Amino acid sequence: MNINGLHVILGGLEFDRMRELAKIADDEGAGVVQLRERSRSKNEVLKIAEELRKIIRQATFIVNDRADIALATGADGVHLGQDDLPAEEARIILGPNAIIGVSTSNVEQALEAQRAGANYIGFGHLFPTQSKEKSSAPRTVEELRAVIEAVSIPVIAIGGITLSNLNEILIPGLGGVAVISAVRGAENPCAVIRKLVKSVEEQNAVIA
DSSP states (O other): OOOSEEEEEEOSSOHHHHHHHHHHHHHTTOSEEEEOOSSSOHHHHHHHHHHHHHHOSSSEEEEESOHHHHHHHTOSEEEEOTTSSOHHHHHHHHOTTSEEEEEESSHHHHHHHHHTTOSEEEEEOOSOOSSSOOSSOOOOHHHHHHHHHHOSSOEEEESSOOTTTGGGTOOTTOOEEEESHHHHTOSSHHHHHHHHHHHHHHHHHHHO
């Protein structure tokens, strides 16, 4: 299962739109598609996850927060916030082969996530974002670099990332980037995803 590359995070959309974007992301080479639904009921999220699981065949499919839904739908793993289920508990529920990601905002959290058995780290937010209310200022590229150097698992940058600012955070060792509004608000999501995937892949090729 792939972890690196482009992570496309979907949620808060009409179901048909989510299906469309999931299919495009899968077809255009996104490494991960993550379902992040916080406004719908558990049963609604379960139904959406079941449908997305049928669509996503090449990308890794991650469910945000809900290890139970990830397990029930055969998702590849779960992504957890600092206030969500501990990574160790998610591992017990999902088993040794599941992908577990953890959101972090500093080196200490990143190291703790790695010790707890996370497979990758989400680090941010890197730029101002409207997708989630933030109580702290954006992280810096220097902080991102420090986290990359501190851990041995992939680091995925997140938070307000778009085509216009992507190059500012494509630094050596970065595992990938996660996007929300850059895709969900795009008039041509296919072209946007294709460009994002290409940019991240080219950077990784240069590093290699």
